[in-house]
Amino acid sequence: MTQSLTSHQPVRSWVRSANDHPDFSLLNLPLGVFRVAGESPRGGVAIGDSVLDLRVAVDAGLFVEVEQGLAAKAAALAAGSQLNAFFALGKHARVQFRQALLALLEEGSVYQVRMEALGEALLRPMSLCEMLLPARIGDYTDFYVGINHAMNVGKLFRPDNPLLPNYKYVPIGYHGRASTIAVSGATFHRPKGQTLPAGQTVPVFGPSKKLDFELELGIWIGSGNQVGQAIPISEAADHIGGFCLLNDWSARDVQAWEYQPLGPFLSKSFATTVSPWIISPEALAPFRKAQPSRPEGDPEPLDYLLDHKDQAEGAYDIELEVLLLTERMAAEGMEPEVICRSNTLNMYWTVAQMVTHHSVNGCQLQSGDLFGSGTLSGKEEGEFGSLLELTHGGKEALQLANGERRTFLEDGDVIVLRARCHAEGGGSIGFGECRGKVLPAC
Amino acid sequence: MTQSLTSHQPVRSWVRSANDHPDFSLLNLPLGVFRVAGESPRGGVAIGDSVLDLRVAVDAGLFVEVEQGLAAKAAALAAGSQLNAFFALGKHARVQFRQALLALLEEGSVYQVRMEALGEALLRPMSLCEMLLPARIGDYTDFYVGINHAMNVGKLFRPDNPLLPNYKYVPIGYHGRASTIAVSGATFHRPKGQTLPAGQTVPVFGPSKKLDFELELGIWIGSGNQVGQAIPISEAADHIGGFCLLNDWSARDVQAWEYQPLGPFLSKSFATTVSPWIISPEALAPFRKAQPSRPEGDPEPLDYLLDHKDQAEGAYDIELEVLLLTERMAAEGMEPEVICRSNTLNMYWTVAQMVTHHSVNGCQLQSGDLFGSGTLSGKEEGEFGSLLELTHGGKEALQLANGERRTFLEDGDVIVLRARCHAEGGGSIGFGECRGKVLPAC
Numbered sequence: 049m050t051q052s053l054t055s056h057q058p059v060r061s062w063v064r065s066a067n068d069h070p071d072f073s074l075l076n077l078p079l080g081v082f083r084v085a086g087e088s089p090r091g092g093v094a095i096g097d098s099v100l101d102l103r104v105a106v107d108a109g110l111f112v113e114v115e116q117g118l119a120a121k122a123a124a125l126a127a128g129s130q131l132n133a134f135f136a137l138g139k140h141a142r143v144q145f146r147q148a149l150l151a152l153l154e155e156g157s158v159y160q161v162r163m164e165a166l167g168e169a170l171l172r173p174m175s176l177c178e179m180l181l182p183a184r185i186g187d188y189t190d191f192y193v194g195i196n197h198a199m200n201v202g203k204l205f206r207p208d209n210p211l212l213p214n215y216k217y218v219p220i221g222y223h224g225r226a227s228t229i230a231v232s233g234a235t236f237h238r239p240k241g242q243t244l245p246a247g248q249t250v251p252v253f254g255p256s257k258k259l260d261f262e263l264e265l266g267i268w269i270g271s272g273n274q275v276g277q278a279i280p281i282s283e284a285a286d287h288i289g290g291f292c293l294l295n296d297w298s299a300r301d302v303q304a305w306e307y308q309p310l311g312p313f314l315s316k317s318f319a320t321t322v323s324p325w326i327i328s329p330e331a332l333a334p335f336r337k338a339q340p341s342r343p344e345g346d347p348e349p350l351d352y353l354l355d356h357k358d359q360a361e362g363a364y365d366i367e368l369e370v371l372l373l374t375e376r377m378a379a380e381g382m383e384p385e386v387i388c389r390s391n392t393l394n395m396y397w398t399v400a401q402m403v404t405h406h407s408v409n410g411c412q413l414q415s416g417d418l419f420g421s422g423t424l425s426g427k428e429e430g431e432f433g434s435l436l437e438l439t440h441g442g443k444e445a446l447q448l449a450n451g452e453r454r455t456f457l458e459d460g461d462v463i464v465l466r467a468r469c470h471a472e473g474g475g476s477i478g479f480g481e482c483r484g485k486v487l488p489a490c
Numbered sequence: 491m492t493q494s495l496t497s498h499q500p501v502r503s504w505v506r507s508a509n510d511h512p513d514f515s516l517l518n519l520p521l522g523v524f525r526v527a528g529e530s531p532r533g534g535v536a537i538g539d540s541v542l543d544l545r546v547a548v549d550a551g552l553f554v555e556v557e558q559g560l561a562a563k564a565a566a567l568a569a570g571s572q573l574n575a576f577f578a579l580g581k582h583a584r585v586q587f588r589q590a591l592l593a594l595l596e597e598g599s600v601y602q603v604r605m606e607a608l609g610e611a612l613l614r615p616m617s618l619c620e621m622l623l624p625a626r627i628g629d630y631t632d633f634y635v636g637i638n639h640a641m642n643v644g645k646l647f648r649p650d651n652p653l654l655p656n657y658k659y660v661p662i663g664y665h666g667r668a669s670t671i672a673v674s675g676a677t678f679h680r681p682k683g684q685t686l687p688a689g690q691t692v693p694v695f696g697p698s699k700k701l702d703f704e705l706e707l708g709i710w711i712g713s714g715n716q717v718g719q720a721i722p723i724s725e726a727a728d729h730i731g732g733f734c735l736l737n738d739w740s741a742r743d744v745q746a747w748e749y750q751p752l753g754p755f756l757s758k759s760f761a762t763t764v765s766p767w768i769i770s771p772e773a774l775a776p777f778r779k780a781q782p783s784r785p786e787g788d789p790e791p792l793d794y795l796l797d798h799k800d801q802a803e804g805a806y807d808i809e810l811e812v813l814l815l816t817e818r819m820a821a822e823g824m825e826p827e828v829i830c831r832s833n834t835l836n837m838y839w840t841v842a843q844m845v846t847h848h849s850v851n852g853c854q855l856q857s858g859d860l861f862g863s864g865t866l867s868g869k870e871e872g873e874f875g876s877l878l879e880l881t882h883g884g885k886e887a888l889q890l891a892n893g894e895r896r897t898f899l900e901d902g903d904v905i906v907l908r909a910r911c912h913a914e915g916g917g918s919i920g921f922g923e924c925r926g927k928v929l930p931a932c
Contacts, residue, residue: 223665239851311753409681
């Protein structure tokens with residue numbers, strides 16, 4: 049297990065709201081794309097309660113003066129309205145860009161006076177920033193590496209044999225729909241589709257009655273590969289551009305009827321929501337862990353998926369939460385209620401293994417492609433990352449504190465995903481919210 | 491059944507090679523994107539043995555002079571290096587663009603002298619044009635509407651019950667990989683992956699031993715829809731931008747091991763090949779047919795998929811061929827050998843039904859999205875659109891005229907897809923080739 053002391057130890061910033069900020073201290077410095085009313089979209093960095101406007105910073109020549117190798121080039125690309133070109137620069141430039149940001153923002157920075165003089169033109173109040181999708185997503189792939197979810201869902205269909213024989217060899221994934229991925233804050237209409245009523249043989253058409261969420265880690269691809277050139281497992285981590293939260297909204301009744309033999313389609317493609325900030329691998333480095341040992345009797349990964357460094361530090365210790373805010377709770381001014389607590393340590397495969405497996409047939413990954421991890425459920429009640437699991441297939445309603453009950457999502461429901469990592473020496477970094485709201489079918 | 495007399499009757503062109511051309515007479519006028527050595531990519535129209543360079547035509551002011559409403563705007567967008575913006579203009583502009591092309595190219599056109607004066611700068615010899623992918627493909631969806639293929643494949647697994655219960659209600663489809671779609675002429679390396687040897691429980695990793703092709707119709711999306719707004723079946727045909735041929739290369743052994751429970755993934759994502767020319771709905775109008783009657787006992791489509799006009803003319807009578815050229819045949823100067831003859835009338839669902847179904851959950855279709863039809867096999871031997879079917883699951887090798895045999899594809903094999911429609915009054919239109927070659931695994 050590697051601990052990066054530099055980013056592990058809190059560093060104070062002259063941006064006062066950043067210090068002791070649970071999400072956006074100097075430990076984090078995530079990149080996103082935002083828009084302030086009346087201005088064009090551009091890249092920014094979350095710092096405390098503010099967003100550092102990269103276009104203003106670049107125009108002011110700040111990154112040229114810091115002189116961190118590729119930092120100025122990276123900053124110019126990160127200031128754009130889509131971060132694909134920034135992703136394509138790869139790890140080395142990203143690390144230099146991060147070092148330049150630290151030099152600009154740390155307490156005692158020689159740039160403080162000049163930056164403060166730029167005021168809110170440079171440090172935009174986050175509350176005024178509308179966050180946008182950070183990149184053009186060429187292809188979106190949804191994996192299935194949350195083994196407890198696979199087990200829980202499998203048990204609903206095959207109580208004695210919940211996991212299929214390929215699960216412990218293949219990082220199972222499938223292609224998803226890129227066009228309907230939206231950033232946190234998006235609403236969507238309850239999807240309509242074909243479903244087969246219980247005991248019937250003829251399907252009906254109408255709004256889904258089993259609308260669900262799925263708690264997932266999102267992975268942005270940084271530098272890509274050429275068609276036909278697989279990414280070796282030893283290099284896979286270098287192709288990861290960053291992380292976010294991802295809600296893979298699912299219509300379970302549509303899914304059950306449509307998914308054989310080619311997999312989920314319309315039951316997923318109506319909406320996917322991601323959190324706006326791209327949490328960098330460097331910010332997450334202190335929270336890397338050894339890949340949890342496979343239970344006795346489980347096979348070793350095949351050679352192409354096995355790397356000692358990846359096994360030693362390829363997992364992440366990220367605490368996850370799902371919160372539900374019903375329309376009634378919102379009307380009564382209540383806070384969202386936590387309905388699930390989980391952790392990314394529930395992944396059976398590492399992100400590097402997902403990258404390598406995806407490319408091993410020669411498939412090209414491109415900068416700005418997005419992966420979902422699959423639902424990251426824990427093993428215990430209260431740790432399940434979907435209503436399908438929390439309600440045992442819809443059989444046992446979830447009881448909310450205000451007396452409401454839920455088997456599946458109702459119109460007006462809001463689901464919020466949150467993620468945070470707590471450093472051993474104090475301090476934390478957060479992902480920011482992944483929030484979405486269900487509107488009635490239209 | 492509607493017959494468009496205008497485009498049904500051959501019209502002669504002053505471009506002499508176009509007259510009686512089996513593929514690219516005035517009946518067709520397909521759009522594509524090409525590059526001539528040393529020049530930038532741009533849009534062009536196939537006409538006889540030439541490609542009309544739309545950038546040169548636009549710069550010469552030809553489309554402004556023809557004055558066909560939106561034709562000049564459409565031509566300017568069609569002259570670009572990607573046709574997404576042209577697709578987004580929709581049907582009305584495309585029809586006017588086609589009328590303008592006819593006015594420019596028909597025998598007796600008042601523009602003939604000026605156009606001939608531009609010589610090979612305007613009419614590029616097709617043999618010098620490298621064809622490119624015509625659009626940026628946001629999302630690629632592969633359907634499964636070839637019912638004979640579904641039946642043939644189903645029989646290999648479930649002899650007594652080959653079709654799953656949802657097949658006759660749901661136009662089954664799944665999301666595919668956009669990044670590895672390449673244009674005709676592309677080569678690709680045999681994919682590596684996990685496969686489960688017969689009788690074993692532990693998979694092995696290596697090059698696929700069951701590499702196959704799939705004969706499909708490709709459909710380009712023209713104008714799209716907004717997220718959340720389904721496309722009614724009565725309007726679906728207007729969202730089709732054009733057609734091509736599509737080879738959905740498949741690694742059957744990888745597919746068999748990986749596809750449960752979420753569908754095909756790496757067994758397909760290594761390569762997909764499309765023909766370069768976009769055959770317009772207007773060119774295909776004379777070849778529309780009534781949707782073949784469903785066998786007695788089959789259910790009616792659900793209401794949202796049912797439209798009388800679509801039932802009356804939503805099918806297409808397009809003759810399809812698959813040809814194989816082995817390395818030995820090529821070395822001996824032999825022509826490719828036909829191994830399958832089929833027809834798009836083997837589709838159980840119309841293209842309009844595919845469009846409506848795909849969007850019925852609110853999923854956004856975007857200009858330049860691509861659909862595959864699924865494998866279009868006929869019912870008889872010799873009409874099967876994949877080696878899986880032609881060899882009965884690899885059990886009976888295909889016997890080639892030169893004595894070679896094939897169960898699955900070997901390194902060096904070339905597969906060519908062709909499509910042609912024959913007009914009742916004489917004349918034909920063709921799709922041009924969809925050609926791809928298997929290279930050894932790397």
